[in-house]
Amino acid sequence: MNNNFANPASPCDPTFLLGCAPCNVICSIIFQNRFEYDDKTFLSLLEHTHEDLLISSTSWMQLYNAFPLLIHYLPGSHHVLFKNIANQFKFIMEKIKEHQESLDFNNPRDFIDYFLIKIEKEKHNKQSEFTMDNLVVTIWDVFSAGTETTSTTLRYGLLLLLKYPEVTAKAQEEIHRVVGRHRSPCMQDRSRMPYTDAVLHEIQRYIDLVPNGMPHAVTQDIKFREYFIPKGTTILVSLTSVLHDDKEFPNPDRFDPGHFLDENGNFKKSDYFMPFSAGKQASLLSLHQGSSSYKDLEGDRKFLLPDTVCQVDTLTRWTLLAPHSAIAERSLGHLTAGTQPRVEVTGAPASQASAIRSDPSEDGRASSEVQRTLGPTSYQN
Numbered sequence: 001m002n003n004n005f006a007n008p009a010s011p012c013d014p015t016f017l018l019g020c021a022p023c024n025v026i027c028s029i030i031f032q033n034r035f036e037y038d039d040k041t042f043l044s045l046l047e048h049t050h051e052d053l054l055i056s057s058t059s060w061m062q063l064y065n066a067f068p069l070l071i072h073y074l075p076g077s078h079h080v081l082f083k084n085i086a087n088q089f090k091f092i093m094e095k096i097k098e099h100q101e102s103l104d105f106n107n108p109r110d111f112i113d114y115f116l117i118k119i120e121k122e123k124h125n126k127q128s129e130f131t132m133d134n135l136v137v138t139i140w141d142v143f144s145a146g147t148e149t150t151s152t153t154l155r156y157g158l159l160l161l162l163k164y165p166e167v168t169a170k171a172q173e174e175i176h177r178v179v180g181r182h183r184s185p186c187m188q189d190r191s192r193m194p195y196t197d198a199v200l201h202e203i204q205r206y207i208d209l210v211p212n213g214m215p216h217a218v219t220q221d222i223k224f225r226e227y228f229i230p231k232g233t234t235i236l237v238s239l240t241s242v243l244h245d246d247k248e249f250p251n252p253d254r255f256d257p258g259h260f261l262d263e264n265g266n267f268k269k270s271d272y273f274m275p276f277s278a279g280k281q282a283s284l285l286s287l288h289q290g291s292s293s294y295k296d297l298e299g300d301r302k303f304l305l306p307d308t309v310c311q312v313d314t315l316t317r318w319t320l321l322a323p324h325s326a327i328a329e330r331s332l333g334h335l336t337a338g339t340q341p342r343v344e345v346t347g348a349p350a351s352q353a354s355a356i357r358s359d360p361s362e363d364g365r366a367s368s369e370v371q372r373t374l375g376p377t378s379y380q381n
Helices: 015-030 040-056 059-066 078-102 111-121 132-163 165-178 187-192 194-207 239-243 284-298 326-335 365-374
Strands: 222-224 227-229
Touching: 015 040, 015 111, 015 132, 040 059, 040 078, 040 132, 059 078, 078 111, 078 132, 111 132, 132 165, 132 194, 165 194, 187 194
Parallel strands: none
Antiparallel strands: 222 227
């Protein structure tokens, strides 16, 4: 931790540290190693991930998602995004190649090793999802979706803890009582810290970080109310309407951990808690990282706003546009897009919606690049 945190009277900007920490957690899971915070490769990876997020959140990228074939040939920030993604893919493929050369089937070290072993076991299954293409794009997904969302949630969380010191004090008391000052929290502590758990959930509910969630594809023809949605249609779920439902969360625009506590102070689960996606996905990594980070940051410290700050704006929200739409189709070829047509349903019946297809000439380009970089995918045990 830098000197600004060591000096209790100094102002500090935690953005860099809160970006490095979750990225290194992801690196330890995928690559079984972490980077020093001054490592040039690590800093480049962080920079590209952060820049991708900023570009994807602009109105220009909304326009690109709507008219990819038209906008692609115009100058704009989307070309920077494609360049960043290409650099990220190059880094990932180099790491995979290193793992291929040292793979021990009897002693897998990390996510890449387990995935490579699964590829070999299912190499005769033509329907297998365990392919080299999917390995590359899965790692890219974890980095792009896990690093910035976690670090941004932590920054928003610190802002909210500054704005609501009574919530901070109560969470600190619970953390000190259950975890103490001589160890890091573990997942088993979660059930014994209902208030802290509620605070973490309420932070993610309140900031509404990904308002439209990630794109999902309909697996079969379905009729929803007056709309007919054909198989293969890409849909976006308005998570905002769920996270700010006033029937489930009274006064939804107010930050209140009580939204996740029952009358006895026990943690109360809610089916309306969908901070990143609809479905069965759970953000366990994000919650665990949040618990660990806030515990380490709090300790005996108190974070104070400068006297000159009269109001903290906690209602400004980022809009994260999923890079798995037309952007991903253009950048990653068939790795993410597949061959299904894309239909955006924006309030008009499906019969009036427009189909957007990726350029067929792009299909397979990313896969070929993977094969050239990694070589054969067969292993000897």
